[in-house]
Amino acid sequence: MKVKLIIIAVVIILFSLLAIYLYLSWGCRLEIDIKCFDTVPGEGDVWSPCSYDGDVKIEPEIPLNWAGDRFTCAAGGRVGNKTYVVLTRTVQVYSLTYTPFSYEDTARCYCAKHPLNCIRAETLPIYVAKAVLVVDVNSGTGYLGIVYTYPPRYSDVVFGNDGVYLALRDVWVVREIAGDHISNCFYVVKVRLERERLRLGQPINRTSGVFIKIPN
Amino acid sequence: MARGLWWIGVAFVILSVSLALWGVGHAGRVDVAAPREAINYAGNHTTLWGKIAALAHFDVIKTTEPLTCSDGVANFTCLLSKTDVRPILSALSKAGVKAEAREVGAEWVLVLYYNYTTAQWQWKNHTVIKAWELTWKNQTVKVYQTNIKKSLGEMLRLKERISEKFLIKGELKNITLVGAVLESLVVGTSNGTLGRVDENARERIRKKIREIDPEVNVEIAHIEPNTVQNRDSVFRPLVGGVKIATMWTTDIRPNSTNCTLGFVGRWGDTPILTTAWHCIAWTYTAKTQGSAYIYQPLASSRYLISSDLAATCSYIWESENKLIVTCDIIPMRLSTSYEPKVFRPDTSTTFGQVVTKYCKYDVSTMRVLAKAGIKTDVTKGFIKSYNVDVTYRNQRWGSRTFDVVVKYLVSTSIYVEPGDSGSPVFTYEGSADRLGAYGIVSGRFMLFNIFFIESYVQNLCDLPFIFDPTR
Numbered sequence: 001m002k003v004k005l006i007i008i009a010v011v012i013i014l015f016s017l018l019a020i021y022l023y024l025s026w027g028c029r030l031e032i033d034i035k036c037f038d039t040v041p042g043e044g045d046v047w048s049p050c051s052y053d054g055d056v057k058i059e060p061e062i063p064l065n066w067a068g069d070r071f072t073c074a075a076g077g078r079v080g081n082k083t084y085v086v087l088t089r090t091v092q093v094y095s096l097t098y099t100p101f102s103y104e105d106t107a108r109c110y111c112a113k114h115p116l117n118c119i120r121a122e123t124l125p126i127y128v129a130k131a132v133l134v135v136d137v138n139s140g141t142g143y144l145g146i147v148y149t150y151p152p153r154y155s156d157v158v159f160g161n162d163g164v165y166l167a168l169r170d171v172w173v174v175r176e177i178a179g180d181h182i183s184n185c186f187y188v189v190k191v192r193l194e195r196e197r198l199r200l201g202q203p204i205n206r207t208s209g210v211f212i213k214i215p216n
Numbered sequence: 217m218a219r220g221l222w223w224i225g226v227a228f229v230i231l232s233v234s235l236a237l238w239g240v241g242h243a244g245r246v247d248v249a250a251p252r253e254a255i256n257y258a259g260n261h262t263t264l265w266g267k268i269a270a271l272a273h274f275d276v277i278k279t280t281e282p283l284t285c286s287d288g289v290a291n292f293t294c295l296l297s298k299t300d301v302r303p304i305l306s307a308l309s310k311a312g313v314k315a316e317a318r319e320v321g322a323e324w325v326l327v328l329y330y331n332y333t334t335a336q337w338q339w340k341n342h343t344v345i346k347a348w349e350l351t352w353k354n355q356t357v358k359v360y361q362t363n364i365k366k367s368l369g370e371m372l373r374l375k376e377r378i379s380e381k382f383l384i385k386g387e388l389k390n391i392t393l394v395g396a397v398l399e400s401l402v403v404g405t406s407n408g409t410l411g412r413v414d415e416n417a418r419e420r421i422r423k424k425i426r427e428i429d430p431e432v433n434v435e436i437a438h439i440e441p442n443t444v445q446n447r448d449s450v451f452r453p454l455v456g457g458v459k460i461a462t463m464w465t466t467d468i469r470p471n472s473t474n475c476t477l478g479f480v481g482r483w484g485d486t487p488i489l490t491t492a493w494h495c496i497a498w499t500y501t502a503k504t505q506g507s508a509y510i511y512q513p514l515a516s517s518r519y520l521i522s523s524d525l526a527a528t529c530s531y532i533w534e535s536e537n538k539l540i541v542t543c544d545i546i547p548m549r550l551s552t553s554y555e556p557k558v559f560r561p562d563t564s565t566t567f568g569q570v571v572t573k574y575c576k577y578d579v580s581t582m583r584v585l586a587k588a589g590i591k592t593d594v595t596k597g598f599i600k601s602y603n604v605d606v607t608y609r610n611q612r613w614g615s616r617t618f619d620v621v622v623k624y625l626v627s628t629s630i631y632v633e634p635g636d637s638g639s640p641v642f643t644y645e646g647s648a649d650r651l652g653a654y655g656i657v658s659g660r661f662m663l664f665n666i667f668f669i670e671s672y673v674q675n676l677c678d679l680p681f682i683f684d685p686t687r
Contacts (some may be wrong), residue, residue: 050386087574095612107666108666110665111666118664118665121236121660122661123494123658125495126474126475126635127472128473147472168467
């Protein structure tokens with residue numbers, strides 16, 4: 001009888017732990033395609049500044065911790081007969097995992113991943129990062145990555161004959177909410193823009209260098 | 217034919233007499249048409265004067281808004297009326313209010329109003345034709361019949377026309393406000409300086425309004441409405457408890473955070489700001505050598521408030537990945553004007569003056585401490601322990617990841633969240649706008665990252681010099 005009770009207690013505890021783990025880890029893995037790009041030598045035109053003041057709809061929705069601002073146009077130009085635009089927007093990052101998701105999601109997923117480390121003291125700054133969204137305006141295909149501090153400006157983007165070249169260091173995404181950074185990678189998304197609110201500049205100078213090339 | 221005309225004449229006489237008799241019968245009755253909207257609006261008001269003004273708002277009756285009045289002896293609430301009391305009683309009756317009116321003697325009444333032109337409250341004497349005291353459910357209000365030019369409803373109609381034309385459609389530039397106060401139309405303009413309206417703008421506005429209503433009294437004031445300040449606003453002079461952005465250079469790239477500004481004050485004659493050291497990721501140690509920049513409220517060169525370190529607390533790198541510090545506070549030299557104040561130290565007040573500073577043991581565990589931060593605004597609590605050493609794991613500076621042990625922090629029950637780092641922590645010195653500076657927010661302890669256990673506060677006296685947050 002006593003052994004039976006112990007077995008029942010153990011089973012209940014194990015099921016409770018499993019339930020807690022399932023709750024904590026629910027949705028931590030992001031089911032979004034990720035594509036990584038090479039850093040290659042390239043050549044093309046730098047376009048003068050662009051502007052965009054419309055809405056940006058991204059599918060699938062990524063639960064990023066957006067700040068209060070909107071997407072703004074960093075660069076826009078033509079690659080062959082296609083139009084590409086590079087948009088940026090601020091995201092907030094917590095020092096718990098240095099990933100750009102809400103504190104609640106970050107804390108939950110961190111605890112699922114590091115149960116022994118999740119009883120701890122923490123500092124309370126909010127790190128500021130930028131989402132970089134490269135969009136093929138014609139097809140609506142977009143590539144979304146994160147950079148710290150310096151988002152690309154129009155002069156950091158080169159429009160070549162076969163793709164967009166980004167002069168960016170350390171663009172990253174994560175596969176799971178409290179996961180490690182994967183460098184030179186982007187989420188692959190579908191993007192809907194209000195095209196009539198996009199104003200492109202024009203080519204202003206030709207340049208070459210080593211860049212992240214999108215698409216491959 | 218003649219016979220037919222005779223009957224028409226008789227019918228005309230009968231009709232005329234009937235109409236005359238109907239008129240005599242109704243000569244003493246006042247019938248006020250009150251739309252349903254006005255009745256509902258009056259019904260929603262609870263005071264007698266509120267109900268009367270609500271009816272006047274829809275021009276059902278011809279009174280003013282409720283006013284502060286005086287008979288030279290006492291102040292009371294009154295309304296001025298273009299008519300006698302009968303239409304008022306009739307309209308109130310339709311709104312379900314059976315008020316009683318008693319005539320009272322008065323030859324004049326003083327009315328308090330705000331004069332926008334002189335920016336002062338003033339009393340104005342009105343000659344009284346007749347006066348009544350209205351009573352309903354233990355409430356009384358006095359109604360004075362005077363020679364006012366326009367009632368509330370008439371003023372609001374005029375205000376609507378002016379507002380539509382000049383404020384909404386912008387036919388006159390730089391109009392910032394259109395309002396009605398008693399018999400006057402108030403027009404605000406941004407054309408002017410330091411409260412004085414530009415004379416050309418004043419004449420232009422007067423002329424345009426006279427074209428619409430030549431009789432109305434117009435007050436023109438220099439009014440530039442500002443949105444309500446919050447912790448994200450620009451503060452010059454700088455004060456504590458507001459949003460700052462930091463940026464620091466590292467071996468690989470610059471980084472940036474949002475934190476809260478702690479206290480501002482002086483080290484000798486040097487103006488200093490304080491915030492949490494970790495807000496610049498422990499920059500300025502031997503292994504984290506870079507430059508740090510503090511902006512308020514956004515990281516943009518025009519908002520730079522400091523780029524010059526004043527001092528760090530003592531520290532030691534115990535190993536490659538463990539830093540031990542004696543404080544989590546960074547004092548930086550200020551390059552902008554400041555006032556020794558904290559923005560919204562309590563929900564009841566906009567600014568609090570820092571009048572004193574407390575070292576660690578000056579504040580007992582019984583005394584309320586409060587903090588003002590960008591994330592959780594004002595929260596309050598008590599000291600739990602005066603001395604706790606805390607390890608903050610997984611701190612990052614450039615390519616380096618390390619743990620930091622902060623010695624001798626104060627643990628409290630003040631609730632904090634990410635973004636509150638650096639917030640000023642203070643006592644209330646008798647009132648919500650007089651503060652005793654105690655420390656700044658460093659961090660918190662969470663159980664499973666879900667349950668808040670306690671927050672950590674860095675006392676100001678742990679700085680390596682005497683910091684005066686009161687001047």
